[in-house]
Amino acid sequence: MSRVIVVGGGLAGITAALHCADRGHEVVLLEARSRLGGATYSxxxxxxxxxxxxxxxxxxYTAYRGLLQRLGVAGSIRMQSRFRIPVLSADGRASLLRRNGFPAPAHLAPALLGYRMLTLSERIGVMRTALALRRLDPDDPELDRVSLGQWLRDRGESPRAVEALWALLAVAALNADPDEASMALATRVFRTGVLDTADSADIAIPQVPLGQLHGSAAHRALAAAGVDMRLRCRARAIRRCGAGFQVPLRESTGDSVRFADAVIVAVPHQAAAALVADLPVAGARAWQQLxxxxxxxxxxxxxxxxxxxxxxxxxxxxxxxxxxxxxxxxxxxxxxxxxxxxxxxxxxxxxxxxxxxxxxxxxxxxxxxxxxxxxxxxxxxxxxxxxFRQAPGTAAVRPPARTGVPGLVLAGAWTATGWPDTTEGAVVSGARAAEAVDLDLRSQRGVEVTA
CATH class of the missing domain: 3.90.660.10 (Polyamine Oxidase; Chain A, domain 2)
Structure with a gap:
């Protein structure tokens, strides 16, 4: 049985650990905090x-919903039957963005045409822009070279339309103003999240605190899967040791060293770059640009x-x-x-x-x-x-799961998932990391690997 160390107990690390355990590996999960869940806690x-x-x-967010199902907490969320957002203004006006029962892209037509925060001509312009957006490919590298704001201005969108509609959704999804947001990531948000299918944008809100939804639920699921969880345990570095790796640790009981056949680094990009500094990982210095x-x-x-x-x-x-x-x-x-x-x-x-x-x-x-x-x-x-700062040019910096060092794999919403920095991106990255590690370990053992 191969041993896999997963560094980081956020959503990416939790997912990676569960998938590795499912594949029959001995898994040790290291988390510096006293709890699981990463940035999502209570x-x-x-x-x-x-x-x-x-x-x-x-x-x-199908991957994230799958993780909630695996953790046994899928019943602790409330999903809208149809996309619906009340929009208020400080001057007392109110409007409603909601979809009807029509198939995409007609599902949003009444919402956009009836959106009272914009003039009629602005609403018509927004409809045209939405149809143009639906034709874009979020994986087109050219889109990552421009900002959402610039693309919208080139389409003739008014400043009010940008502020009252596009920014309303994009700032929340990308944690960036339109002029600071990658158009490639914005395309992923609007196409996958809003435009491609009628029900994709229906919003779900957890009905329990995040510490319960992610932290305690993950602890139970990982324990049931046989994962050795080491909390308050900080990885200090990752080094080669023969065909595997050694990971020096700092624990409450003192310093120690763990050995593994493979390591998944599932921490934020700044910490990941420091952990792999002793290894020939191409592009690690560039991660700071994120x-x-x-x-x-x-x-x-x-x-x-x-x-x-x-x-x-x-x-x-x-x-x-x-x-x-x-x-x-x-x-x-x-x-x-x-x-x-x-x-x-x-x-x-x-x-x-x-x-x-x-x-x-x-x-x-x-x-x-x-x-x-x-x-x-x-x-x-x-x-x-x-x-991470989801600006134009970040697609070229976000690394894939594989590092070029066999058995050393990256996970995290900041990696090249094609998604913005979201719970979905984090879970997708964890699943991909586990798959990459499994393929590396099987290859080392001489097991035939098929695509």
């Missing part, structure tokens, strides 16, 4: 169970309900997206709202007191009932490196 604050960030996903993009989440607990909506997008306001987290977080009274703020370069280092002065009045303009409500708690969670 913590207690008073009576509330808080997710560091609001995570939603789409029906087209950089990082921040997200902040603003959390507000009111003493009473201020909105009946469970989710809304917001225009003409500092607020981007609002989610009602009251029931999910276990709030015993009032209403708990979480604001998800992507591409948050402007606010990532802003003091909480200043963010309070910015966002509470903004919420009062969006939800008039908030003017009479008392704020019981206000706090901010910050993710400075929430995703």
């Amino acid at each position: 913590f207690a604050r008073g009576d509330l169970m808080i997710d560091t960030g609001q995570h939603v996903f789409l029906r087209c 950089s990082a993009a921040p997200i902040i989440n603003v959390h507000v607990l009111y003493d009473r309900p201020v909105t009946h909506l469970d989710m809304a997008a917001v225009l003409d306001s500092p607020v981007q997206w609002v989610f009602d987290r009251t029931a999910i977080a276990g709030a015993p009274r009032g209403q708990y709202l979480a604001l998800s703020q992507s591409a948050a370069h402007e606010h990532i280092h802003t003091r909480t007191e200043d963010l309070r002065e910015l966002f509470l009045p903004a919420l009062q303009r969006i939800f008039p009932r908030a003017r009479q409500a008392a704020v019981l708690d206000f706090f901010v969670t910050r993710e400075p490196r929430a995703t």
Whole structure:
């Protein structure tokens, strides 16, 4: 039996470990934190169970949904029967983006033509642009050389159409403003996520905290699969040792060394580059060009309900997206709202007191009932490196699973999955990494490998 070490207990590492165990390998999973789940986790604050960030996903996230099924928590999410997003404006206007029962691409026609945040001519222009987008190939390298914003301007889209529709969706999906977002990744988002099939964009929201959905559920599934999980265990390097590898570790009980026939590196790109520094991995220095993009989440607990909506997008306001987290977080009274703020370069280092002065009045303009409500708690969670920077040119930098060193494989949403930095990309990468390792190990043993 071959031994595989998986470094990193996020979604990519969890997936890779499960798939390797399924293939009959002895698997050791190393995680520096005291928990699994990577960037998706929860913590207690008073009576509330808080997710560091609001995570939603789409029906087209088939790999991620498969992982939830494997973890036994597929019943802990709520999927829309049809794509539906209320869109609010600070001036009191409201509209609704929703699909009908028609097949693609007609499924979005009523939503776009009835979108009251745009003029009629802008809506017609948006329809033409959507049809043009549907003809693009997200794997076309030329698309990665331009930004979404530039492509939309070349199509004649007005600044208002870009802001009120395209940016509304793209910033949340790519954690980047349109002028900073790769058109190739934007094409993947809009084609796979919205345009290609009628139900692909239906939104799902976890109904339990992420620590329960990913962390504790993954712990149970990995244990059942026979994976040796080593928490609070940091890999310091990865080095060649004969035909295999040695991994020096730092654990709470002291330093040690683990040996393996193969290693899957499933950590963020900065950490991955440091771990493989002693090995001839081509392009590792270039991974630094992926950089990082921040997200902040603003959390507000009111003493009473201020909105009946469970989710809304917001225009003409500092607020981007609002989610009602009251029931999910276990709030015993009032209403708990979480604001998800992507591409948050402007606010990532802003003091909480200043963010309070910015966002509470903004919420009062969006939800008039908030003017009479008392704020019981206000706090901010910050993710400075929430995703890699999904800018034009990143496709050439994102590495494949294989490193050129037999038995050493990469996983993570930052690798060349073809997807943006999402839960789907992370799970896809983990599955591909396990497949690559299995092929390498079978090849080393002289087992016939067929495509």
